[in-house]
């Protein structure tokens with residue numbers, strides 16, 4: 436058990452950033468803004484950084500008990516987080532995100548079903564308050580970016596839960612550069628209250644005729660009997676209907692972020708090199724059967740389906 440003086444000293448030594456703004460969308464979902472003690476690292480929309488807190492920090496009440504190994508209590512627990520974006524400022528204008536000194540994150544409290552491995556960081560993040568100190572990685576990195584997108588391409592940003600985070604930043608960038616192609620974002624969550632940026636998307640749809648947001652909920656009373664997952668949106672033809680055009684692999688880039696089951700990255704056999712799709716069917720399988728091709732980073736293949744798996 437550490438003394439309050441030891442905790443204060445560890446915080447002083449290990450933390451390099453401050454929580455400048457925090458909003459609990461509901462008790463298990465939050466948006467937070469973090470300002471580093473260092474200049475904002477160079478980066479592009481879609482990339483991720485790391486956040487960390489000491490194992491000495493308190494855990495959210497009611498979350499799984501954690502069994503620490505000896506020596507862990509003075510270490511940091513760090514995880515990757517995509518950089519999100521509020522998109523609009525307080526006056527409803529496109530935010531000048533490059534001019535603010537903070538980065539926004541969009542985080543869900545994880546309740547692991549694995550009893551042996553209690554979630555390390557989110558139960559601690561959900562105890563934070565504005566003004567608290569935190570660790571933030573000084574490097575922002577990742578290949579999940581708009582680099583392959585050409586001006587007239589159609590861009591599909593498909594996510595589950597907080598997988599929306601990098602898409603908000605990409606969307607901000609596309610709107611800022613007045614992307615002339617169609618942009619459609621869809622996000623699948625359990626309840627409507629899990630869509631923290633819904634009002635922003637609704638406002639953006641009113642302003643930008645080339646932008647469509649499709650919210651999908653699976654547990655609301657009116658949707659629970661006929662759930663529409665991202666896969667169903669494509670298979671049923673609804674996505675093309677909302678887009679107002681057929682899915683054309685020659686001029687469309689698809690970004691998939693969040694739950695690995697939604698994405699469905701094919702597994703490559705080490706000996707034969709054959710790729711096989713996982714079950715249940717993910718978006719990659721559905722789209723590859725329609726002429727799209729997923730990125731294969733190891734084989735240095737750049738396709739038109741790009742993905743970021745959160746676990």
Ligand SMILES: Cc1cc2nc3c(=O)[nH]c(=O)nc-3n(C[C@H](O)[C@H](O)[C@H](O)COP(=O)(O)OP(=O)(O)OC[C@H]3O[C@@H](n4cnc5c(N)ncnc54)[C@H](O)[C@@H]3O)c2cc1C
Nearest residue numbers: 514515516517541542543547554555556557597600745746
């Ligand atoms: C590149 C990248 C970017 C990420 N960006 C975000 C982000 O913007 N927002 C965000 O909320 N998370 C994001 N994550 C997930 C994040 O890194 C952590 O894994 C997550 O916050 C859980 O951390 P934890 O320490 O509480 O639990 P851990 O100890 O890391 O994990 C406990 C268990 O929960 C599973 N798990 C992790 N995330 C989820 C989830 N969202 N839903 C259900 N199960 C999950 C893990 O596989 C593990 O089995 C990202 C992950 C990666 C790889």
